[in-house]
C-alpha cells in the first residue's frame with residue numbers, strides 16, 4: 300500500500316484487518332467500522348502527528364452500485380513527513396519479516412481494448428455532446444478502459460517506483476490492487492483545517508509547441524475554464540456546509556505534468572464541527588471533475604453512456620488515522636492490477652463544446668503514466 304508524493308507519505312504492508320462496504324452507505328459504514336476498530340486498540344504513539352498511531356488505507360467505489368469499497372489496516376506503516384520518519388506496527392511485530400523478494404519488471408506488455416472500446420468512447424462522447432447541446436445538463440465526465448497483459452504477475456512495487464520517479468508532483472498510490480499516480484487531491488484534513496486541489500481543463504504536449512504556449516492557451520480557453528468552474532463549484536458547494544470559513548482561488552493556475560497540463564485551483568476551509576475525512580469525502584464525492592453537473596443527472600448518464608463498471612477508478616483513495624485526519628485523492632491515472640493483467644482507466648470532462656476526437660486524444664494522454672509504468676520506459 301502506498302500514498303507518497305515527493306518522497307513524503309506512507310507505505311504499508313501486511314494486513315492486520317480489512318473491512319469492505321457496498322452501496323450508498325459505504326462511507327458511513329467504513330467510518331463506523333474504523334471508529335470501532337480504533338476504540339478497541341491499545342495505542343503507544345510517541346509522535347502524535349497525523350498518520351501516526353492506528354492508520355488505514357482506504358479506496359472507495361466511484362458509484363453507489365455496483366462496486367466495492369475497501370479499508371485495510373496494514374501490519375506495518377512507514378511514514379515520512381517534514382524530516383520526521385516513523386514506523387507503526389499494528390498487531391504482532393511484522394517489521395522483522397524475511398526479506399522481500401526483488402522487484403520484478405514486466406518483460407512484455409500487450410494492450411487490447413477494454414469494456415468500452417475507443418470507438419465506443421467516441422460515440423459516448425458524441426451522445427453526451429448532443430444531450431448537453433439540448434440543455435439537459437452542463438457537464439459529464441466520461442471514461443473508457445484499456446486492458447494490458449504482461450508475461451507474468453505484475454509487481455505493484457515496480458509500478459509505484461516508476462510512477463513516483465516520473466510524477467513527483469502526484470500522489471503515487473496503491474490500495475488493494477488499484478495503483479496510480481494522481482495529481483488531484485479530493486481532500487486533506489488536519490484537525491480543523493481542510494484543503495483540496497481541484498483539477499479540470501486539460502491540454503497535452505505536442506511537437507513544436509512550448510509548455511508556456513500550451514499553458515497560455517489553456518488559461519485562455521473558454522471551454523476549459525467552463526469545465527474547471529463546474530468542478531470548483533461542486534467541491535466548494537458541498538464542502539461549504541461543514542466550514543466556518545472557506546477560501547477558493549479566484550483564478551486557476553496551470554499544473555504542469557510531463558504527460559498533461561491541467562487548470563488547477565486550491566480550496567481551503569476551517570471546519571465548524573468535528574467531521575471525519577471519510578464523512579467529508581462522502582459529501583464532496585463525486586465532484587464535477589469526475590462526475591458532472593448537475594450531479595444527480597450526470598451519474599446515471601455516466602452509467603448509461605459508459606455501460607461499464609468503473610469500480611474504484613475516480614473514487615476517493617488515500618489514508619486515514621485514528622483522529623479522522625488523512626488525505627484522500629481522486630483515483631485517476633490508474634490501473635486495477637490482477638495477476639498478469641491491468642485494467643487502465645482514463646476519462647475527460649465533456650461539455651457542449653467538446654469535440655469527440657479531441658477527447659479521445661486527451662484520454663490517451665491520461666493513459667500515458669500507467670503505460671510508461673508498465674513498460675518501464677526510459678525515464679531520461
Ligand SMILES: C=C(O[C@@H]1C=C(C(=O)O)C=C[C@H]1O)C(=O)O
Pocket residue numbers: 440442483498499500501526561588589631632644645646647648649665
Ligand atoms: C477523469 C480524469 O481526469 C479528470 C478530468 C480532467 C479534465 O477533463 O480536464 C482533468 C483532471 C481530472 O479531474 C482522468 O484522468 O481519468
